[in-house]
Amino acid sequence: MAKANPLQEQLLKAGLVKKSKLAEVAREQNKARHAKGPSGPSEIQLEAERARAEKAERDRALAAERKAQARITELRAQARQIIEDRKVPRSGESEYRFTADGAIRTLLIDGDLRKKLSSGVLVIARIDERYELLPRAAADKVRERDDSMIVLDHGQDASAEPTAASSEDDEYYAQFKVPDDLIW
Numbered sequence: 001m002a003k004a005n006p007l008q009e010q011l012l013k014a015g016l017v018k019k020s021k022l023a024e025v026a027r028e029q030n031k032a033r034h035a036k037g038p039s040g041p042s043e044i045q046l047e048a049e050r051a052r053a054e055k056a057e058r059d060r061a062l063a064a065e066r067k068a069q070a071r072i073t074e075l076r077a078q079a080r081q082i083i084e085d086r087k088v089p090r091s092g093e094s095e096y097r098f099t100a101d102g103a104i105r106t107l108l109i110d111g112d113l114r115k116k117l118s119s120g121v122l123v124i125a126r127i128d129e130r131y132e133l134l135p136r137a138a139a140d141k142v143r144e145r146d147d148s149m150i151v152l153d154h155g156q157d158a159s160a161e162p163t164a165a166s167s168e169d170d171e172y173y174a175q176f177k178v179p180d181d182l183i184w
Helices: 006-014 019-033 045-086 111-119 137-144 155-160 164-174
Strands: 092-102 103-109 124-128 130-135 148-150
Touching: 006 019, 006 155, 045 124, 045 130, 045 137, 092 148, 103 111, 103 130, 111 124, 124 137, 130 137, 130 148, 137 148
Parallel strands: none
Antiparallel strands: 092 103, 124 130, 124 148
8 A cells, every 4th residue: 555644544543534445535636646637627617717708798898888988979079169160150130940859949140141041051050058050061070970969951951852743833832922021
């Protein structure tokens, strides 16, 4: 028999273990020491690896969401800056009414601004709780960054194709003269 360690000898002398049990334990220890390959990962190691992978995936998803939110915030800030820099000064006493968020809003403008608005040269954009007039080029830049900031754009409506029914209606209503000074 191989040399037993002192604890095993003491247990044997005290009669707490048998010689056959000591030999069996020695063989198992020897097998474990001289095993041919590393044993497969234990269940705890597999669970730890799985938890680590899930955490890494959650972290990646959270980082991507934060990055997307930061990009949206950055684009909105750029749109706000464009509106602040390129807004057209308003003057006049004529009320121009339009709808925004289901409510009728009013801007005081003059006749020249009214013509530009109706032709689509100017656009109405929202910044916080106020509305500003923007030239078309600036409005297109704002629309690229945050479409929800553009409230009224008559130039977009003009790009739609007129239907055959509307052209027939136009011919019919052409016989009725509308006064030039009529303001809605």
